[in-house]
Amino acid sequence: MYPVENQGRGLPHIHLLLTLFDIDKVVNAEDVEKRGISARIPDKDKDIELYDLVKKFMIHGPCGDLNPNCPCMEEKIMFRCHINVEKVNSVTSVKYLHKYVHKLPDRATMNYEEKNDYDEIKEYIDARYICPQEAVWRILEYPTYDRSHSITTWPVHLDGEHVCYFDENMNEDEIREKIENDSELLAYFELNKDNVLARNLFYHEIPEKFVFRKGKWNERKTHFNTIGRMVKISPAETERYHLRLLLLNVRGAISYEDLRTVKNIDLNNRIRCATFAEASKPDELWALFKDALSEDFAKKFSIELAHRKAYIDIAKRMLQADGKMAFYFLSGPGGSGKTFVISTLVHLLRGMKKKVSTMAFTGIAATLIPGGRTMHNRFGLNLDMSNSKIGPCSKAWKELKDIDLFICDEAPMVHKRALVTIDLKLKEIMNINIDFGGKVMMMAGDFRQTLPIQKHATRAEICDLTVKRTRYWKSARKFRLKKNMRALDKEKDFAKDLLEIGSGKWNNDKDEMILPIDCISKGDLVEEIFGYAIADSNWNQMAKMAIVAPKNVDVKDLNSKVLNMLPGNEILYTSIDKAENEEKQVLDEYLDEYLNSLSPNGFPLHELRLKKNAIVMLIRNMNIENGLCNGTRMLVEEMRPNMIVCRLLSGDRAGQLVYIPRITLCCDGEYPFDLHRHQFPLVLAFAMTVNKAQGQTLEKLGIDLTKDVFSHGQLYVAVSRVRTRKALSIRLLETNNERKVMNVVYKEILDKDD
Numbered sequence: 001m002y003p004v005e006n007q008g009r010g011l012p013h014i015h016l017l018l019t020l021f022d023i024d025k026v027v028n029a030e031d032v033e034k035r036g037i038s039a040r041i042p043d044k045d046k047d048i049e050l051y052d053l054v055k056k057f058m059i060h061g062p063c064g065d066l067n068p069n070c071p072c073m074e075e076k077i078m079f080r081c082h083i084n085v086e087k088v089n090s091v092t093s094v095k096y097l098h099k100y101v102h103k104l105p106d107r108a109t110m111n112y113e114e115k116n117d118y119d120e121i122k123e124y125i126d127a128r129y130i131c132p133q134e135a136v137w138r139i140l141e142y143p144t145y146d147r148s149h150s151i152t153t154w155p156v157h158l159d160g161e162h163v164c165y166f167d168e169n170m171n172e173d174e175i176r177e178k179i180e181n182d183s184e185l186l187a188y189f190e191l192n193k194d195n196v197l198a199r200n201l202f203y204h205e206i207p208e209k210f211v212f213r214k215g216k217w218n219e220r221k222t223h224f225n226t227i228g229r230m231v232k233i234s235p236a237e238t239e240r241y242h243l244r245l246l247l248l249n250v251r252g253a254i255s256y257e258d259l260r261t262v263k264n265i266d267l268n269n270r271i272r273c274a275t276f277a278e279a280s281k282p283d284e285l286w287a288l289f290k291d292a293l294s295e296d297f298a299k300k301f302s303i304e305l306a307h308r309k310a311y312i313d314i315a316k317r318m319l320q321a322d323g324k325m326a327f328y329f330l331s332g333p334g335g336s337g338k339t340f341v342i343s344t345l346v347h348l349l350r351g352m353k354k355k356v357s358t359m360a361f362t363g364i365a366a367t368l369i370p371g372g373r374t375m376h377n378r379f380g381l382n383l384d385m386s387n388s389k390i391g392p393c394s395k396a397w398k399e400l401k402d403i404d405l406f407i408c409d410e411a412p413m414v415h416k417r418a419l420v421t422i423d424l425k426l427k428e429i430m431n432i433n434i435d436f437g438g439k440v441m442m443m444a445g446d447f448r449q450t451l452p453i454q455k456h457a458t459r460a461e462i463c464d465l466t467v468k469r470t471r472y473w474k475s476a477r478k479f480r481l482k483k484n485m486r487a488l489d490k491e492k493d494f495a496k497d498l499l500e501i502g503s504g505k506w507n508n509d510k511d512e513m514i515l516p517i518d519c520i521s522k523g524d525l526v527e528e529i530f531g532y533a534i535a536d537s538n539w540n541q542m543a544k545m546a547i548v549a550p551k552n553v554d555v556k557d558l559n560s561k562v563l564n565m566l567p568g569n570e571i572l573y574t575s576i577d578k579a580e581n582e583e584k585q586v587l588d589e590y591l592d593e594y595l596n597s598l599s600p601n602g603f604p605l606h607e608l609r610l611k612k613n614a615i616v617m618l619i620r621n622m623n624i625e626n627g628l629c630n631g632t633r634m635l636v637e638e639m640r641p642n643m644i645v646c647r648l649l650s651g652d653r654a655g656q657l658v659y660i661p662r663i664t665l666c667c668d669g670e671y672p673f674d675l676h677r678h679q680f681p682l683v684l685a686f687a688m689t690v691n692k693a694q695g696q697t698l699e700k701l702g703i704d705l706t707k708d709v710f711s712h713g714q715l716y717v718a719v720s721r722v723r724t725r726k727a728l729s730i731r732l733l734e735t736n737n738e739r740k741v742m743n744v745v746y747k748e749i750l751d752k753d754d
Helices: 027-035 048-058 092-099 132-139 172-181 185-193 203-208 238-249 272-275 282-300 338-351 375-379 394-400 414-430 458-465 471-475 491-505 525-535 552-565 594-599 714-719
Strands: 001-006 010-014 109-110 127-128 152-156 210-214 216-219 226-230 328-333 356-360 405-409 440-445 477-482 512-516 544-547 571-574 578-579 606-609 613-617 633-641 643-648 659-660 662-669 674-679 682-686 687-689 698-704 726-731 740-742
Touching: 001 092, 001 132, 010 662, 132 740, 152 203, 152 606, 185 203, 185 210, 185 216, 203 210, 203 226, 203 238, 210 633, 226 238, 238 272, 328 338, 328 471, 338 356, 338 405, 338 440, 356 375, 375 414, 394 414, 491 714, 525 544, 525 552, 525 698, 525 726, 552 606, 552 682, 552 687, 578 594, 606 682, 698 714
Parallel strands: 152 226, 328 440, 328 477, 356 405, 405 440, 544 687, 544 698, 698 726
Antiparallel strands: 001 010, 109 127, 210 216, 512 740, 571 606, 578 674, 613 633, 613 682, 633 643, 643 659, 662 674
16 A cells, blocks of 8 residues: 655655565564665675665765755665665554545645735635646646555444435335345345355455445456455444444344344344353452352352362472572483472472472473472562562462472573572561572473573573573582483484484584484375374374474464364354553444454464364463463363363373363553453464473474474474474475474573583
């Protein structure tokens, strides 16, 4: 899309907004220059013409009165004019462009005096001012704007309330026909009665395939880029607002009655139909009616049953340390048995009636150790780990005071700021100026795996965030596990290769390595991993398989492909979204479909599509003690309107049924409003990102490397999830005949023995 802008002292110019295909989008530093965004002086020996042009036009020096002959930022070989290429990082640039589309032309005030006592207001003329350049532009009939898609708006009206325009000469039959047919929405209902294609489209998608002429929707004969939008309706217009919601979510409706019919039941009310699922705020309803409902509950159940809860008090094991701080670090490659050592140590101390607190940085790692909790949960850390919310006299304060040994897994992912916060909190609790309050701290992990995550951080900054760059590390007593227990005995060479990949020993000077040919996928990766298990309906076997990819966008496509292979009916669950300001006031100016389209990191999608026996992953810590944490994989057993029944696939509680409700999640800081989404905290997990796979052991694994890994340890984490080389299948780009892939390894963070 672009508008043409004319200036009184210069030639016309355009402001052009380009939307790139996914394959061409700027996602890393290398892509910036490839897309023409460059501030580098070209090599004089390689391209002398480009070098001279950049030197002449792009190096900005004194201009204006100081240097009248300065070309002043005229760029590029192709146009020899001012072209500023800028990556759109926010909606501000888009708004800036649309401002020019609606910008009014310059105007001049003119008057003509016939006598001295003229009426200035009466004689005022609103005249448009056109500069010579713009006049020539319009005389030559050059376009003043262009766009890739046409945006059309379609009405939403109640039955018999659409707008009609009549000619005074119309007779009764013509008026009646216009009333019955002169509406895009009514024509949409009629179209769905006979047209199979239309029945698969929403109301706002109809203009993409059909054109509205003479009161009817006719199928387009030629392709035309158009986007349909329903008019915005205030929630104050209750009936129309809920009608719009139904049109936004129901395909193929043939009448108003059909829109309000759910499961062959005519609800006779659009509001009841739009709210047929669970309430968006069940907690408020519960608080309002719990006293009245408690009477029925008391009659059915005994007091003893009401007080039985599945709650386990964790971390009350004691270890005598004589008030002296000790710091231990247990290192070892993936699959070397760190989790087994931790579990054995915990059980041993439990038998000795000692107190131990086990935790991990990630929820999935916490479920693999006895009594595991996340580090954030254990120490009450806030999101940026700079502070702890645990206060004096609280239960958590007393628990931390009694514990002498803390065990933390996945230590390489721990931000050093978290360790400093824990140290200060334990000193405060114990009222003693000794590191960690005189407690014993044991950490475990493998620095070949992924490191702390920090937005826009450089390589040096990420390394500096690790626990290795703290003063505690110098006093740590280190233990090392060397043997890969995950790899089978006959796969010793495979275990050795994994260590060398993790250490970057196969890398060239560009951080590239060549993959073994026996690991390369020879066909469809999805069919290769899941095909036989789905064909045989072997769901238990399918649960031990997965595909991993570096980026979420690829994971989403892979999951959709596997879901389509599963037999059975697909159930669609949609979210309830709203935008709020800092004062918790709901903002009505944002359309529902816009809020639905947002997908912040770590948020469930607006549309969750499921089938029975689908593999899903929990994306929020709900009940870590019972294995429900961020990263837990589960198999869908039953899909209810307000509850999804799943079977756990990993951890001590593997095989146990759990019940997942909808919850409300909030995203603040990413948009100019707080986004609240009420949805099941689940995503499909046939495929997952490499970071989510860390800590899991699989029997068969596909790795999609059509896009390169981008952070330290990702490739090592991916290939070390299995026990044998045969269990790996890696997909590359068809053009990658050399089998070269990126293997990002920060060797400065590894030990000399790694």
